Amino acid sequence: DFQNLMIEEIQIESAAKKWSLVKESGKTPETWKVAGDEKxxxxxxAVRTFITRLSDTAVTEYLDPSEQAGFKNPDQKMTLLGKDKKVLFVLEWGNTFKKKLPVGEKSLVLARSNLFKEAFGLDPSVIESWGLASLVPKEVP
Structure with a gap:
């Protein structure tokens, strides 16, 4: 668990790109900038909504060891940093798989955080609700 107000930097990594948002200190209301490109x-x-929704996120489902085995080479990673670059939270996620239910199946995204040793499942709609794509313009290199 992390406290929203402690977050000073949000790092996002995907197969295509890596970028960071940094909170500007001493500004009220709080302001964020893209590290390396102030323009x-x-x-x-969207940043405030992202932080709130992320802090409200819960594991959708804890998985059996056989289901966790599919968690290899995640293609997305998010790191939240606090003061002095202290790591507050790390989440990696990747492939989606179908979990069989007594009736039907449901899709889950395999994920792992620094809070749990084992991989777990997240509902894809949870990740979509964070709105990562809306945090900055598409011009981020």
Whole structure:
């Protein structure tokens, strides 16, 4: 668990790119900028929504060891840093798999965080609700 106000930097990594949002210190209301490119406009409301939704996220399902075995080479990673670059939270996620249920099946995204040793399942809609794509313009290199 992390406290929203302690977050000073959000690092996002995917197979295609890596970028960071950094909170500007001493500004009220809080302002965020893209590390390395001050000209890019950050959607402040989307950042606040992202942090709130992420902190409200819970594991959708704990998985059996056989289901966890599919967690290899995650293609997405998020790191939340606090003061002095202290790691507050790390989440990696990747492939989606179908979990069989007594009736039918459901899709889960395999994920792992620094809070749990084992991989777990997240509902794909949870990750979509974070709105990562809306945090900054598409011009992020």
């Amino acid at each position: 890019l406009k950050v959607n402040e409301k």
